[in-house]
Amino acid sequence: MSEFDPSEHPHRRYNPLTGEHVLVSPHRTKRPWHGQSEASESSSLLQHDPACHLCPGNTRSGGHTNPRYSSTYTFSNDFPALLSPPIPVPPAAPHPLLQAAPLHGKCDVIIFHPRHDLSISRLSIPHIKHVIAEWTRIYITRGDEPGIAYVQIFENKGSIMGCSNPHPHGQVWSMSEVPSIPSTELMNLTKYRLSSPPASAAPLTTYGCPNLLLEYAFYELGITGDERRVVILNDHWMALVPWWAVWPFEVLVLPYRRHIPSLCQLTEEEVDAFADVLSRLTIKYDNLFETSFAYSMGIHQRPIPLPKDVNRDDQYPDAHLHLHFTPPLLRSATVRKFLVGFELMAEPQRDLTPEQAAQRLRAVSDVHYLNKTD
Amino acid sequence: MSEFDPSEHPHRRYNPLTGEHVLVSPHRTKRPWHGQSEASESSSLLQHDPACHLCPGNTRSGGHTNPRYSSTYTFSNDFPALLSPPIPVPPAAPHPLLQAAPLHGKCDVIIFHPRHDLSISRLSIPHIKHVIAEWTRIYITRGDEPGIAYVQIFENKGSIMGCSNPHPHGQVWSMSEVPSIPSTELMNLTKYRLSSPPASAAPLTTYGCPNLLLEYAFYELGITGDERRVVILNDHWMALVPWWAVWPFEVLVLPYRRHIPSLCQLTEEEVDAFADVLSRLTIKYDNLFETSFAYSMGIHQRPIPLPKDVNRDDQYPDAHLHLHFTPPLLRSATVRKFLVGFELMAEPQRDLTPEQAAQRLRAVSDVHYLNKTD
Ligand SMILES: O=P(O)(O)O[C@H]1O[C@H](CO)[C@@H](O)[C@H](O)[C@H]1O
Ligand SMILES: O=P(O)(O)O[C@H]1O[C@H](CO)[C@@H](O)[C@H](O)[C@H]1O
Numbered sequence: 106m107s108e109f110d111p112s113e114h115p116h117r118r119y120n121p122l123t124g125e126h127v128l129v130s131p132h133r134t135k136r137p138w139h140g141q142s143e144a145s146e147s148s149s150l151l152q153h154d155p156a157c158h159l160c161p162g163n164t165r166s167g168g169h170t171n172p173r174y175s176s177t178y179t180f181s182n183d184f185p186a187l188l189s190p191p192i193p194v195p196p197a198a199p200h201p202l203l204q205a206a207p208l209h210g211k212c213d214v215i216i217f218h219p220r221h222d223l224s225i226s227r228l229s230i231p232h233i234k235h236v237i238a239e240w241t242r243i244y245i246t247r248g249d250e251p252g253i254a255y256v257q258i259f260e261n262k263g264s265i266m267g268c269s270n271p272h273p274h275g276q277v278w279s280m281s282e283v284p285s286i287p288s289t290e291l292m293n294l295t296k297y298r299l300s301s302p303p304a305s306a307a308p309l310t311t312y313g314c315p316n317l318l319l320e321y322a323f324y325e326l327g328i329t330g331d332e333r334r335v336v337i338l339n340d341h342w343m344a345l346v347p348w349w350a351v352w353p354f355e356v357l358v359l360p361y362r363r364h365i366p367s368l369c370q371l372t373e374e375e376v377d378a379f380a381d382v383l384s385r386l387t388i389k390y391d392n393l394f395e396t397s398f399a400y401s402m403g404i405h406q407r408p409i410p411l412p413k414d415v416n417r418d419d420q421y422p423d424a425h426l427h428l429h430f431t432p433p434l435l436r437s438a439t440v441r442k443f444l445v446g447f448e449l450m451a452e453p454q455r456d457l458t459p460e461q462a463a464q465r466l467r468a469v470s471d472v473h474y475l476n477k478t479d
Numbered sequence: 480m481s482e483f484d485p486s487e488h489p490h491r492r493y494n495p496l497t498g499e500h501v502l503v504s505p506h507r508t509k510r511p512w513h514g515q516s517e518a519s520e521s522s523s524l525l526q527h528d529p530a531c532h533l534c535p536g537n538t539r540s541g542g543h544t545n546p547r548y549s550s551t552y553t554f555s556n557d558f559p560a561l562l563s564p565p566i567p568v569p570p571a572a573p574h575p576l577l578q579a580a581p582l583h584g585k586c587d588v589i590i591f592h593p594r595h596d597l598s599i600s601r602l603s604i605p606h607i608k609h610v611i612a613e614w615t616r617i618y619i620t621r622g623d624e625p626g627i628a629y630v631q632i633f634e635n636k637g638s639i640m641g642c643s644n645p646h647p648h649g650q651v652w653s654m655s656e657v658p659s660i661p662s663t664e665l666m667n668l669t670k671y672r673l674s675s676p677p678a679s680a681a682p683l684t685t686y687g688c689p690n691l692l693l694e695y696a697f698y699e700l701g702i703t704g705d706e707r708r709v710v711i712l713n714d715h716w717m718a719l720v721p722w723w724a725v726w727p728f729e730v731l732v733l734p735y736r737r738h739i740p741s742l743c744q745l746t747e748e749e750v751d752a753f754a755d756v757l758s759r760l761t762i763k764y765d766n767l768f769e770t771s772f773a774y775s776m777g778i779h780q781r782p783i784p785l786p787k788d789v790n791r792d793d794q795y796p797d798a799h800l801h802l803h804f805t806p807p808l809l810r811s812a813t814v815r816k817f818l819v820g821f822e823l824m825a826e827p828q829r830d831l832t833p834e835q836a837a838q839r840l841r842a843v844s845d846v847h848y849l850n851k852t853d
Contacts, residue, residue, distance in 0.1 A: 109567035111579070115560065116569050117656065119578040126659050128560065128582065136558030137540050140643035144515075166511050184510030186489065186502065186821070186828055193483035195490050201676065202695050203722045204493040205485075208502065259820045267817025269514035276820065282491065284825035285500050302575065321576050348577045403824025431823050443641025446633045446650065447560070449805050450777025451658035454560055 112458050120349035121297065121317060122290050127351050128447075128454040131461065134436075142439040143265045146397040148475075150222035150271055159272035161219045171216075176232075177239040178216045185212035187280055190252065210280035211247060215239055217273040224262065224273045224397055226387035226473055233380040240277075240404065241368040247279035248409040255283045255408050263399025265433060265441060271397075283408045290405060293317065294423035310364040310422060318425045321347075322361035334459055336466045337385050341378035344386045346463040351453040352431045353442050354393065354462050358382055359427035366424045367406035385471040386430070392469040396438035401431045486832050494723035495671065495691060496664050501725050502821075502828040505835065508810075516813040517639045520771040522849075524596035524645055533646035535593045545590075550606075551613040552590040559586035561654055564626065584654035585621060589613050591647040598636065598647045598771055600761035600847055607754040614651075614778065615742040621653035622783040629657045629782050637773020639807060639815060649776075657782045664779060667691065668797035684738040684796060692799045695721075696735035708833055710840045711759050715752035718760045720837040725827040726805045727816050728767065728836050732756055733801035740798045741780040759845040760804070766843040770812035775805050 109116075115130045158165040161173045167183025187210035195205040217236050218228055225233060244256045260275035261268040283291070297317035307323030310316045322343050325335055336356060337344040343361045346354070360375060371379065390398035407424035418424075435442040435456060447454055483490075489504045532539040535547045541557025561584035569579040591610050592602055599607060618630045634649035635642040657665070671691035681697030684690045696717050699709055710730060711718040717735045720728070734749060745753065764772035781798035792798075809816040809830060821828055 107567055109569050111569070114566050114569075115562055115582055117580045117582045119580070121576050121578075128658075130560035132562075133558060133560050138643065139540075140641055141518075141638040166513075184507060186504035186507050188489055188506075192488050193481055195483050195485070195488075200698050202495050202691065202698065204495075206491045206493070206500075208489055208491045255825075257821060257825045259824045261817075261820035264515040266819045267514055268819075269512070278821055278825070284502075284821075285827075286825055317576065324574050324576065401820045401823045403820070405824070429824060443635075445640045445642075446635035446775045446777070447631060447652055447658075449775045450633045450779070450803060451629075451631045451652070451660055453659075 112461060118349050120347075121321075122293055122349075123286070124289065124293060125349075126452050127349055128452055129458060130454055130456060131458050133456045138436060138440055140440075140443070143434075143441055145438050146263055146399065147271065148397065152220050152222050154221045154272075157221050157270060157272050159214075159216050159270055159274055160221050174216070175219055176235045177218070179213055179239060179243060182212035182214050182276070187212055187278060206282070208281055209252065210278060211250070211253075213243060213247070213277040213279075215243065215275050215277060217275065221272045224271075224387065224391075225383055226391045226398075227475065228273075228384070230377070230380045230384060233383055234376060236275075237368070237371075237376055237379055237383075240275075241371075243277050244368050244406070247277065248411060250279070252281045253279045253409050254281050255279070255287060257284060257287070257403065259401065259403040261401050263397065266399045266401055268399075275402075279409075287405050287408070291408070291421060291424060294425070298423055308361075308363050310425075311366075311416075312418065312422045314422065316364060316423060316425055318359055318427060319361065319364060322359055326361070331464070332460055333467075334463045336389065336463050337382050337471075339378045339381050341375045342382040344382050346459040346466065348459060350459045350462065351444070351455060352433065353435045353455065353457060354390070354430075354432050354466060355459075356386060356430040356466070357427060358386065358430065359425065365426045366418070366421070367411070367426055368404070369411070370426075388471050388473045389466050389469050390430075390432060392471075392474050393466065394434060394438040395474050396434075398432055399434065402428060404428050486835060492723050494721075495695075496667055496723075497660070498663065498667060499723075500826055501723055502826055503832060504828055504830060505832050507830045512810060512814055514814075514817070517808075517815055519812050520637055520773065521645065522771065526594050526596050528595045528646075531595050531644060531646050533588075533590050533644055533648055534595050548590070549593055550609045551592070553587055553613060553617060556586035556588050556650070561586055561652060580656070582655055583626065584652060585624070585627075587617060587621070587651040587653075589617065589649050589651060591649065595646045598645075598761065598765075599757055600765045600772075601849070602647075602758070604751070604754045604758060607757055608750060610649075611742070611745075611750055611753055611757075614649075615745075617651050618742050618780070621651065622785060624653070626655045627653050627783050628655055629653070629661060631658060631661070631777065633775065633777040635775050637771065640773045640775055642773075645771075653783075661779050661782070665782070665795060665798060668799070672797055682735075682737050684799075685740075685790070686792065686796045688796065690738060690797060690799055692733055692801060693735065693738060696733060700735070705838070706834055707841075708837045710763065710837050711756055711845075713752045713755050715749045716756040718756050720833040720840065722833060724833045724836065725818070725829060726807065727809045727829065727831060728764070728804075728806050728840060729833075730760060730804040730840070731801060732760065732804065733799065739800045740792070740795070741785070741800055742778070743785070744800075762845050762847045763840050763843050764804075764806060766845075766848050767840065768808060768812040769848050770808075772806055773808065776802060778802050 194207040433441040568581040786792040807815040
């Protein structure tokens with residue numbers, strides 16, 4: 106029998122952050138594709154679109170008019186998924202199997218730039234730093250409001266990701282509970298600390314403990330050749346296709362030098378490096394299929410409220426800032442991966458190995474194919 | 480403060496089968512939709528399409544020629560996600576955070592009917608019974624092969640679900656591990672039994688124990704009026720929008736009269752009633768937006784190997800046969816729900832209540848809008 110070849114032999118990998126498995130079936134990319142093609146993202150957008158409800162000076166669908174902003178601009182979602190208190194509390198469960206819990210919160214929209222035709226991949230580093238500053242501001246502001254337990258910053262980019270407007274923007278949903286996925290991740294980060302993991306030279310947390318993410322990043326630094334999963338590395342941040350990636354070109358972005366619970370703890374140098382990794386990753390994404398690459402992005406960090414004493418965190422000592430990018434494209438600018446059928450009913454399945462994806466992302470240039478514009 | 484109104488006030492519901500939450504934000508359907516529209520499913524399909532690789536007598540992409548079958552026809556997927564043993568085993572984990580496990584199995588395709596232009600919604604009851612018989616046969620046959628732990632039967636229907644061919648067909652992936660989702664469900668079914676749930680008049684399992692699914696179905700039988708979540712009820716089967724549904728028109732289908740671990744245990748009468756509920760549900764789906772309604776469907780049942788003594792099941796005494804239908808459409812034949820951004824990074828969110836969805840499905844006719852054809 107031949108030797109195990111991860112790019113030939115189906116196998117299952119384990120995600121220690123979520124506790125879930127992924128079925129890796131790399132030989133599947135050999136099958137011909139007769140399915141749906143996606144529309145290409147339009148590459149001929151106006152710099153200012155009179156019909157866009159996010160452009161400066163235009164009127165939004167809720168009736169408000171945007172100021173003539175020149176950098177980022179944040180407003181409350183006109184159709185929020187969460188409402189502010191007071192909202193009535195659901196009655197006690199009529200049966201133990203039918204549980205409902207109250208929930209309140211706020212939904213914000215952050216416009217990244219006045220230009221309708223840009224995206225993070227085409228913003229200058231100073232501009233990306235404005236976006237990071239705005240994420241940080243809103244994390245603190247919303248986190249200061251009564252009862253907020255989590256500030257979920259995310260971006261849906263591209264019409265195939267359900268984004269209704271190409272104007273560069275993201276969202277922030279702040280809520281009175283820690284949502285399922287970050288909550289599971291935090292639980293697994295704590296489990297890891299408590300599992301007395303093997304000693305390693307990886308950085309410890311501020312509180313002197315091993316950390317799943319810091320340990321994982323440290324291990325990945327040492328991997329070379331075809332096995333390398335790191336896509337971008339700068340002085341403070343790493344972008345890699347994790348061992349357990351589900352989406353074809355899924356990427357995990359994290360600071361790897363020291364323990365950083367949330368956006369608030371970043372030094373100026375770390376912010377610069379953060380802008381650098383975001384710029385290079387989104388450029389590589391666009392270059393991969395020479396299209397404005399669709400994705401969902403989410404920032405995971407410490408829940409709210411922040412600890413009073415920065416030297417002590419009894420509640421979430423294991424939180425470590427990181428971002429997930431989950432782009433749907435698989436084969437080309439118009440052929441995506443569908444996580445359906447088996448994935449919805451049994452478990453996620455991927456068609457190329459994380460190592461193959463990392464290699465392809467490393468191979469593309471980090472100069473944007475349309476050239477950098479400010 | 481006003482009273483709690485589930486169709487006005489955002490809240491969170493708990494899914495005891497998977498242990499996950501869903502954020503219910505019903506007022507969100509008020510927002511205008513400017514996002515992507517899906518292509519309508521073609522309604523002018525040929526009865527026999529010379530270009531289709533599933534039609535009788537045609538050649539498949541792998542080079543094989545289909546027989547001139549007249550009922551169902553099953554073959555091995557030409558590009559399977561799983562391979563048969565012997566396949567080499569991944570080496571021991573190079574680090575505890577990078578776990579890989581070996582996995583083997585088989586992938587089958589079941590064609591439901593020779594006619595290219597039909598779907599379950601347009602098959603006669605006798606024909607749907609052929610499909611059920613074929614599902615049962617393959618569950619037994621694949622389950623008899625060495626090392627198989629689970630037989631996952633599913634269907635991806637519609638191009639927006641990544642289905643590459645409208646010819647009515649489903650898939651069966653049989654594998655050497657119980658995949659994540661059924662495995663979590665089985666764990667939660669067992670947890671429920673062990674939690675000493677309150678006494679009830681619901682049917683017990685074959686082994687005299689309470690069962691989460693039988694108890695839940697029994698509770699739903701008693702709900703009337705606007706709160707009713709049951710969509711279809713016949714002598715043996717129930718189709719309902721569960722309390723914890725994620726997809727807009729998600730439906731759970733299950734036998735509710737007695738404990739039935741798998742397809743093998745169905746009596747002839749129960750098979751008739753199964754065909755009836757499948758027919759009526761898929762017709763209602765098509766009628767909802769007058770389109771060939773896309774969905775993923777999966778059958779969850781007892782893992783493999785089946786117990787030697789039918790009166791004793793030490794391994795999976797809590798398994799109860801059920802089907803999940805997860806259709807993506809939300810507002811019309813061309814506007815779907817996108818589970819992206821917040822859903823991928825935080826937790827699923829839905830835009831109408833399960834009760835509203837159930838009401839709309841009950842309200843549509845169970846005679847197909849294109850009329851029944853055999
Ligand atoms: O097997 P098919 O129909 O070619 O492929 C489809 O179903 C599979 C199983 O749900 C998915 O993994 C694929 O992404 C999807 O395109
Ligand atoms: O808020 P938007 O952009 O209108 O809506 C989009 O993002 C939301 C949050 O990820 C999703 O729930 C919606 O399905 C999607 O269409």
